[in-house]
Amino acid sequence: xKAQIWLTGFExxxxxADNPSQQLVEHLLDTTRTHHIERSDTxxxxxxxxxxxxxxxxxxxxxxxxxxxxxxxDFDAIVHVGLHESSDKIRFEMCATNECNFRIADNxxxxxxxxxxxxxxxxxxxxxxxxxxxxxSFSSNDGVIISDDCGRFVCNETYYRTLHSIKTQQLESEExxxxxxxxxxxxxxxxxxxxxxxxxxxxxAHIVLNP
Numbered sequence: 001x002k003a004q005i006w007l008t009g010f011e012x013x014x015x016x017a018d019n020p021s022q023q024l025v026e027h028l029l030d031t032t033r034t035h036h037i038e039r040s041d042t043x044x045x046x047x048x049x050x051x052x053x054x055x056x057x058x059x060x061x062x063x064x065x066x067x068x069x070x071x072x073x074d075f076d077a078i079v080h081v082g083l084h085e086s087s088d089k090i091r092f093e094m095c096a097t098n099e100c101n102f103r104i105a106d107n108x109x110x111x112x113x114x115x116x117x118x119x120x121x122x123x124x125x126x127x128x129x130x131x132x133x134x135x136x137s138f139s140s141n142d143g144v145i146i147s148d149d150c151g152r153f154v155c156n157e158t159y160y161r162t163l164h165s166i167k168t169q170q171l172e173s174e175e176x177x178x179x180x181x182x183x184x185x186x187x188x189x190x191x192x193x194x195x196x197x198x199x200x201x202x203x204x205a206h207i208v209l210n211p
Contacts, residue, residue: 001048003076003208007055008068010082010154014104020188021081024196028053035205037137049205058158061108065117065158069165077129077179077207078162081200082155084184090191090199091147091184092134095126096160101152117160125163129179133210134203143191144199150182158182179207 009025012018036048054075058064072078084091098121105111138144150156159182165171171178183203185196 001209002050002052003204004074005051005053005055005204005208006068006071006075006078007053007204008058008080008158009055010058010060010064011107013060013107013154016083019083020185020193020196021083022057023188024185024193024200025055025057025081027193027197028200029055033201035201037202037205037209047209049208051201051204051208059107060154061106061110062154062157063108065154065161068158068162072162072165072169072171072178075178076173077204078166079180079200079204079207080155080158080162080182082158082182082184084151084186087184087186088190089142089186090144090196092138092144092203093127093147093150093159093182093184094131095124095148096150096156096163096182097124097152098122098160099152100157103153106154117157118164121160121164122167125160125167127179127181128163128166128177129181129207130210133206134181137206137210138199138203141199143195147184150184155182155184173208181207 009021032052
């Protein structure tokens with residue numbers, strides 16, 4: 001099986017001189033990798049997928065949060081990656097909230113609170129990836145947690161805009177809603193870049209093989 005993945009990271013922001021999400025994503029952009037997984041069905045049939053990664057490093061501002069909405073067609077999965085400053089684990093975010101409530105200013109100087117991302121939009125939008133399959137596949141990985149709180153900064157704003165576009169444009173892959181997910185990663189001091197890269201590729205493979 002072959003799959004086209006739209007993958008994004010973010011530029012540095014706030015007090016950070018660099019952003020691990022940018023470094024991680026840049027390892028994969030414009031590359032093609034074959035990844036093998038064990039299917040989460042009763043036969044545990046081995047499966048592999050050849051994934052080609054396209055995408056962008058997003059600016060940490062409104063323009064960056066909107067950019068992916070222009071690139072959602074012709075892809076089999078959308079994966080956003082961002083830094084979680086206080087986490088020591090990789091967080092697979094299961095939903096986005098229709099609210100911006102910035103603790104700090106973004107890179108354009110914008111600092112807003114209790115502001116909807118999309119006027120009259122749904123309060124929450126849930127990942128269009130297979131929640132059950134993801135939770136089962138990574139349940140034994142101590143470095144991964146399933147999260148229902150993507151925060152209220154530009155990461156959440158980006159995720160919400162992507163999910164909203166998928167819903168309103170009725171975008172599909174394999175006759176189901178185009179799978180999209182946000183991944184919050186810790187610093188490489190907590191989990192090495194090599195381990196995080198492998199988990200990210202594993203997630204991408206699971207998403208397209210178990211939509």
